[in-house]
Amino acid sequence: MNAAAPCSSPAPWPSLAEHAADYRQGRTSALATTQECLRRIRALDPHLGAFVEVYEDEALAAAEAADAMLQAGHWLGPLHGVPVAIKDLVDIAGKATTWGCAFRREALADVSAPLVHTLLAAGAIIVGKTHLVQFALGAWGLNEFMGTPRNPWGGAQHLSPGGSSSGSAVAVAAGMVPLAIGTDTGGSVRVPAALCGITGHKPTWGLVDARGVAALSPTLDSVGVFATRAIDALALMQVLAEGQALGRPGSAPAAPQGDPLQPFAGLRMGCLGAADLQGVAPDVLDAYASALTVFEQAGAQVVETALPTTFEDFAETASRIMLAEGALLYGDLARDESLPIDRTVRPRLLAGTELPATAYLQARRHQAFLKDRFAAQCDRLDVLLTPAAPTTAQSLQTLDPAQAPIRYTRIFNLLQRCGVSVPAGLDRQGLPMGLQIAGMRRGDADVLRIAAEFQKLTPFHEARWPAWET
Numbered sequence: 241m242n243a244a245a246p247c248s249s250p251a252p253w254p255s256l257a258e259h260a261a262d263y264r265q266g267r268t269s270a271l272a273t274t275q276e277c278l279r280r281i282r283a284l285d286p287h288l289g290a291f292v293e294v295y296e297d298e299a300l301a302a303a304e305a306a307d308a309m310l311q312a313g314h315w316l317g318p319l320h321g322v323p324v325a326i327k328d329l330v331d332i333a334g335k336a337t338t339w340g341c342a343f344r345r346e347a348l349a350d351v352s353a354p355l356v357h358t359l360l361a362a363g364a365i366i367v368g369k370t371h372l373v374q375f376a377l378g379a380w381g382l383n384e385f386m387g388t389p390r391n392p393w394g395g396a397q398h399l400s401p402g403g404s405s406s407g408s409a410v411a412v413a414a415g416m417v418p419l420a421i422g423t424d425t426g427g428s429v430r431v432p433a434a435l436c437g438i439t440g441h442k443p444t445w446g447l448v449d450a451r452g453v454a455a456l457s458p459t460l461d462s463v464g465v466f467a468t469r470a471i472d473a474l475a476l477m478q479v480l481a482e483g484q485a486l487g488r489p490g491s492a493p494a495a496p497q498g499d500p501l502q503p504f505a506g507l508r509m510g511c512l513g514a515a516d517l518q519g520v521a522p523d524v525l526d527a528y529a530s531a532l533t534v535f536e537q538a539g540a541q542v543v544e545t546a547l548p549t550t551f552e553d554f555a556e557t558a559s560r561i562m563l564a565e566g567a568l569l570y571g572d573l574a575r576d577e578s579l580p581i582d583r584t585v586r587p588r589l590l591a592g593t594e595l596p597a598t599a600y601l602q603a604r605r606h607q608a609f610l611k612d613r614f615a616a617q618c619d620r621l622d623v624l625l626t627p628a629a630p631t632t633a634q635s636l637q638t639l640d641p642a643q644a645p646i647r648y649t650r651i652f653n654l655l656q657r658c659g660v661s662v663p664a665g666l667d668r669q670g671l672p673m674g675l676q677i678a679g680m681r682r683g684d685a686d687v688l689r690i691a692a693e694f695q696k697l698t699p700f701h702e703a704r705w706p707a708w709e710t
Contacts (some may be wrong), residue, residue: 249705269668274300274323275705289387322364323419323420325411327420329358331350332348332366337369339463341579341580359480371383374581378644379426391633393413394707402435402436405466422440425653431646435671438466440661444658445653448463457536457566468687478685504535507539512545513615521632534698550612554654561604562592563592629649659677660687664699
């Protein structure tokens with residue numbers, strides 16, 4: 241990209257429903273869509289740095305095959321001919337899986353993860369792998385040795401994209417791809433979605449097959465998705481779930497489908513009180529309050545909800561589980577000082593190696609206790625509404641890596657429940673803010689439908705980052 245070349249947000253991708261209609265009626269093709277996707281990557285990614293590797297030849301061949309299949313009368317569903325980017329924790333046969341580590345650039349996978357086979361069988365076009373924090377261990381998106389992607393809302397300023405699924409979020413937020421896959425251990429899909437102004441969904445634990453996806457903490461990890469619109473995230477989740485129901489066992493009936501002016505009538509939604517919102521940026525607080533008003537005016541009963549324990553208790557329990565399991569997987573690598581491991585990552589993995597087994601077992605027992613307490617206290621609610629992140633994107637020069645913006649996200653990994661982050665407006669600096677909708681009685685499908693209804697009532701997901709020069 242030439243110096244001082246102006247860059248502007250490309251036209252938004254059509255929704256999956258619009259794409260399907262255009263595609264099946266011959267107004268576009270998988271090849272044309274994929275060529276446009278690759279053109280955008282060539283134009284934007286040299287500055288943004290979202291992609292580890294782009295599979296241009298394979299993507300074009302897959303697009304031609306998708307078109308031929310449609311011409312033969314075979315329609316594979318809403319992902320047919322749609323480009324998708326994948327976080328570089330996911331194995332694709334014959335391609336490197338770096339885990340965010342430069343020393344793994346030649347670590348080729350022998351077989352593809354089941355979710356890759358699922359995407360391909362649904363007609364998706366995999367265009368490449370995206371950057372992440374090393375071992376997925378970090379919420380700001382930092383990576384010393386392979387590069388930290390730029391949040392497109394920062395322009396020439398290098399703002400944090402959020403992590404650990406930094407590249408996937410940037411790829412969708414910049415309009416390079418319509419959909420992307422990430423993983424979420426404490427907020428690694430929802431925080432980047434909030435900071436980059438897109439939709440990011442962490443499903444209920446175990447809903448998506450995680451074989452062939454490098455783990456950080458198997459007890460807390462989930463494969464998640466990014467999209468501009470919640471309704472498209474739902475369509476992608478339905479494919480990845482491979483026929484599993486997207487509702488919780490014994491959950492409430494489907495979300496009401498009554499008066500379009502009162503789409504949330506009959507729903508009981510929890511919100512946080514002032515004590516649980518301390519330390520949240522003022523603009524984020526205002527956006528949160530405004531979102532609650534949107535739900536109330538659309539018929540929901542919004543009630544202040546006290547959680548069964550403190551956020552600090554949730555955080556300590558989740559942290560012990562994550563560090564112990566992460567150290568078991570990667571502790572030997574962290575001990576090898578010859579390997580280029582980030583200064584913010586190595587100490588945390590080494591700390592995990594020092595945790596006694598009793599501390600891990602106690603944390604797992606406390607996790608089970610908290611899940612039971614939370615269900616007893618909060619399952620009278622349909623969803624719980626929180627800020628997705630307590631702040632907006634920060635400058636890489638001034639942020640504190642130790643202050644991870646995961647206060648409101650990691651509890652749902654510990655509780656193994658679903659949650660989606662949706663755009664909630666821009667702060668006074670013009671940076672995106674996010675709202676989290678977490679499932680209580682409701683499962684993944686209803687949570688995403690509620691998010692989609694919120695997006696019908698608000699324009700925030702349509703905001704486009706301002707033009708900048710490089």
